Amino acid sequence: MHATGFALICLLLPAWAHAAPADTVYRNGYIYTVDAQDSVQQALAVRDGRIVYVGDNAGAQAHTGGQTRVIDLQGRMVMPGLVDGHMHPQSGGSRLLNCSLDYMPLTVPQFQARIQACLDKEKNASPKRWLRVVNWFQQGMLPDGVDMSSAALDSLKTSRPIVVRSSFGHSALLNSRAMALAGVTRRTPDPEGGKIARDAAGKATGILEDAAQDMVSKFMPVLTPKENLAASTAALDAMRKQGITTFLDAYTDPETLTAFSQLQKQGKLTARAHFAVLIDPKDAISGKAFKELRQLAKQFDQGATRIEPSMQVRHAKLFMDGVIAAPALTGAMLAPYYTNQGTPQQPHWAPGPSKGPDSYFTPALLRSTLSRLAKAHVDPHIHVDGDGAVRDTLNALQALRATPEGKDVRPALAHDEIVDPADFPRFKQLDATAVLSFQWAKPAPDTVGALKEYMGKERYAIVEPQSLLLDAGARIAYGSDWPVDPLDMWFALKVGVTRTAAKDAGPEYAGRLGDAPGMPRAAVLRAITMNAAYTLRQEKEVGSLEVGKLADLIVLDRNFMEVPAEDIANTRVLQTVVGGKIVYGLTSW
Numbered sequence: 001m002h003a004t005g006f007a008l009i010c011l012l013l014p015a016w017a018h019a020a021p022a023d024t025v026y027r028n029g030y031i032y033t034v035d036a037q038d039s040v041q042q043a044l045a046v047r048d049g050r051i052v053y054v055g056d057n058a059g060a061q062a063h064t065g066g067q068t069r070v071i072d073l074q075g076r077m078v079m080p081g082l083v084d085g086h087m088h089p090q091s092g093g094s095r096l097l098n099c100s101l102d103y104m105p106l107t108v109p110q111f112q113a114r115i116q117a118c119l120d121k122e123k124n125a126s127p128k129r130w131l132r133v134v135n136w137f138q139q140g141m142l143p144d145g146v147d148m149s150s151a152a153l154d155s156l157k158t159s160r161p162i163v164v165r166s167s168f169g170h171s172a173l174l175n176s177r178a179m180a181l182a183g184v185t186r187r188t189p190d191p192e193g194g195k196i197a198r199d200a201a202g203k204a205t206g207i208l209e210d211a212a213q214d215m216v217s218k219f220m221p222v223l224t225p226k227e228n229l230a231a232s233t234a235a236l237d238a239m240r241k242q243g244i245t246t247f248l249d250a251y252t253d254p255e256t257l258t259a260f261s262q263l264q265k266q267g268k269l270t271a272r273a274h275f276a277v278l279i280d281p282k283d284a285i286s287g288k289a290f291k292e293l294r295q296l297a298k299q300f301d302q303g304a305t306r307i308e309p310s311m312q313v314r315h316a317k318l319f320m321d322g323v324i325a326a327p328a329l330t331g332a333m334l335a336p337y338y339t340n341q342g343t344p345q346q347p348h349w350a351p352g353p354s355k356g357p358d359s360y361f362t363p364a365l366l367r368s369t370l371s372r373l374a375k376a377h378v379d380p381h382i383h384v385d386g387d388g389a390v391r392d393t394l395n396a397l398q399a400l401r402a403t404p405e406g407k408d409v410r411p412a413l414a415h416d417e418i419v420d421p422a423d424f425p426r427f428k429q430l431d432a433t434a435v436l437s438f439q440w441a442k443p444a445p446d447t448v449g450a451l452k453e454y455m456g457k458e459r460y461a462i463v464e465p466q467s468l469l470l471d472a473g474a475r476i477a478y479g480s481d482w483p484v485d486p487l488d489m490w491f492a493l494k495v496g497v498t499r500t501a502a503k504d505a506g507p508e509y510a511g512r513l514g515d516a517p518g519m520p521r522a523a524v525l526r527a528i529t530m531n532a533a534y535t536l537r538q539e540k541e542v543g544s545l546e547v548g549k550l551a552d553l554i555v556l557d558r559n560f561m562e563v564p565a566e567d568i569a570n571t572r573v574l575q576t577v578v579g580g581k582i583v584y585g586l587t588s589w
């Protein structure tokens with residue numbers, strides 16, 4: 001080309017046109033960007049793992065060269081990859097490899113048949129080897145109120161010890177052989193923080209609650225490094241299928257970090273991995289917890305975010321209480337739990353003697369711990385379930401915000417199942433993000449039954465205050481808390497919009513949970529993208545589809561914004577892209 005002619009063309013073309021063509025161009029789509037205006041665009045171009053163009057088809061043409069892969073979306077929805085702001089990938093992954101009851105409501109014979117099938121699969125296992133059964137939906141056993149005891153397991157054809165773990169993690173059922181090995185008899189006292197369930201005659205039934213479960217943990221085979229690797233691999237596989245491209249492990253350990261770093265080195269880490277290290281009150285006082293956190297961060301944090309997924313260890317996990325679910329009732333409350341002060345036949349539910357435990361950190365210890373973390377540039381991720389735990393934490397944050405080190409902290413308050421209305425506006429005032437599991441906000445055996453009675457009418461009306469917090473200006477982020485529930489992001493997001501159960505849940509679970517409405521769809525999507533990214537300090541890299549950001553995106557089989565709300569649960573991810581690389585799914589459809 002003639003030199004002056006070339007210069008002339010250069011003057012006429014916008015600056016980006018000089019750059020090399022894109023690696024991939026998506027055209028003819030419904031590209032939901034989660035930018036500041038939640039704008040919807042038609043086309044998007046990716047080069048070297050980053051987004052270089054978002055706009056209309058015509059504009060994308062300039063990015064299309066001979067080598068560019070052009071994907072015709074045929075109107076399909078594209079959105080940012082999902083950011084799961086609170087999950088437990090290692091236990092989730094390892095449960096996928098265990099004998100699982102799949103969170104199903106089961107009759108006793110169904111429960112027995114499924115466990116027998118697991119035993120039959122391991123016919124050659126030593127009679128000494130414990131069978132570990134997971135994902136038991138204890139509150140969902142049928143018919144309602146059926147009593148579970150060792151007897152249900154003792155009739156199975158095996159001499160192996162069996163332990164069945166509830167999906168909530170707050171109780172376990174043992175067969176008689178396991179009870180004998182664990183040394184639990186009628187004379188065994190309840191351990192601190194736990195309970196051995198007993199029948200009317202005082203005999204242990206086989207159910208161990210909360211800390212009493214520790215009596216069997218020493219018999220559980222420790223996962224080998226190979227099993228740990230298999231668990232992380234299974235977790236990443238499940239995440240890719242769901243469209244998760246970034247996650248926070250909300251309570252990590254060295255074994256998990258080791259497994260993920262091995263996968264990272266092998267190029268098999270397909271999601272951006274963030275890890276929170278536990279700071280417990282005792283070790284916060286001694287200082288041991290901070291030392292451990294520093295060591296793990298030094299060993300496993302891989303520095304600034306890059307195009308290929310890597311690992312960051314920049315969060316601390318604190319527990320302020322347990323759970324408000326019965327029978328645990330370990331959520332720290334401002335006012336007492338209700339108890340039945342009538343008879344089983346003629347119940348009379350009224351405030352009882354217990355508000356649950358005091359918050360696990362005293363106010364002074366929480367303030368000093370948050371301050372110490374802030375000085376180390378570590379963000380706190382705090383488990384708060386009851387309104388008392390929420391209040392105590394907000395009070396500590398208020399004190400923290402008044403200090404120089406407290407200005408830049410990004411605190412996340414996870415769960416928030418009950419929040420006193422007086423505290424709703426404080427989330428915004430203190431810039432604290434509520435990290436919520438939307439799927440809990442539906443009528444279910446653990447909400448419409450026991451929770452209503454233990455909470456009393458007024459508190460029950462505002463359980464799972466997702467839209468109430470949103471309306472008060474709080475930043476809402478999503479965290480699945482997998483494996484407390486199955487990893488089903490699209491069902492969870494549906495519940496975020498509708499607060500209704502699955503269609504096949506049964507007539508007793510029809511309708512919405514409580515009085516509050518669901519969240520608007522745009523707020524639900526922002527929660528699981530930009531807002532969760534914010535809690536991980538990743539909002540400049542991921543969470544929206546904008547020029548310069550990492551190309552972490554998913555293609556959906558239906559339009560989240562336009563399908564009937566109940567249909568959101570059926571969404572399937574057709575393609576998951578991380579840093580411009582397709583890690584799951586198809587290239588055409």
Ligand SMILES: [Zn+2]
Binds near residue numbers: 086088481
């Ligand atoms: Zn959790």
